[in-house]
Amino acid sequence: MTGSGFSTAFVLHPASALHDPGWGHPEHQGRLRALAGAVAADMLALHGRVAQIEARSATEEELLRVHTPEHLDQLRRLADRAMEEERSIPWDSDTLVSAASWDAAVGSAGAVLSAVEAIIQGHVRNAFVATRPPGHHARAHRAMGFCLVNHAAVAARFVQDRGWGKRVLILDWDVHHGNGTQEIFYDDPDVFYLSLHQFPHYPGTGSAGERGRGPGEGFTRNIPLRPGTPREVYRESFFRALEEVREGFRPDFVFVSSGFDVLAGDPLGDQQVEPQDLYEFTRGVTAWAEEVCGGRVVVLLEGGYVPRRVGEGAVAVIRALAGLEAPEWDASPRQG
Ligand SMILES: [Zn+2]
Helix, strand or coil, rough: CCCCCEEEECCCCHHCCCCCCCCCCCCCCHHHHHHHHHHHHCCHHHCCCCEEECCCCCCCCHCCCCCHHHHHHHHHHHHHHHHHCCCEEECCCCEEEEHHHHHHHHHHHHHHHHHHHHHCCCCEEEEEEEEECCCCCCCCCCCEEEEECCCCHHHHHHHHHHCCCCCCEEHHHHHHHCCHHHHHHCCCCCEEEEEEEEEECCCCCCCHHHHHHHHHHEEEEEEEEECCCCCHHHHHHHHHHHHHHHHHHHCEEEEEECCCEEEECCCCCCCEEEEHHHHHHHHHHHHHHHHCCCCEEEEEECCCCCHHHHHHHHHHHHHCCCCCCCCCCCCCCCHH
């Protein structure tokens, strides 16, 4: 990719599409197909502003900044076994490993690092990365909640290790609490974790009282929201939380864990958010990032289990990143 006219990178590692927990699993291969199809269908609007860039895989060394060697060994072992037995192997009750899962997870993490590199090299200002499987439940030492590798965490450490930023904000609007991300940075004052999520809900963590530990105290902020929270209340909560974080933290780089399961109608969530809201949230985040860190924002895909809605959400977020108008929604509105 050449030229500096592009504002936004769209990144998808080809292996991400091959992770295969089965079509009966909510996190099936159709999610990414729908996302890529929706982005392709919007190319007329995105043309000249959004460029697809190649993704590399993460190295073992980059993954080891977050995950234990035992965790990576186990992931590789289960993927090998899945290949031999020609079936997906359960890691826990809802997390499956298929033959392609190692490549998908390591490719997805690498895709986020490729996005960071493209921003640092000045090819683009920001990026959207279609990671799969999702990452925010993955803990340092174990997979969990469909997640194998914590892409956002690996990317935050990568930014720090390369000396491209000290303070990193990870903003997570997936409908579930990102327990893995929170845990990895719980005592770290340089990585602020802000999460809005349904509560009580899977995985059970994310109460307002969880605020970090030791030097990291005050650098975790959880906004638990009741099932069925009215759309306006969610919007107000989002902008208030962003304002609060703004007052106390000045990031050098921003990652957004974007779960489209926060959208109304998702089978694994019960919130009323619409793609238009995510468009405005993204505009709010990028406007702040333009002020404090040269607009360095990478949005990465977490959950979202209605494929059509994953596509709509991704287009809304990408349009906002690229500074384009919000899409006109032709689907019948579901005002909450
Ligand atoms: Zn989720």
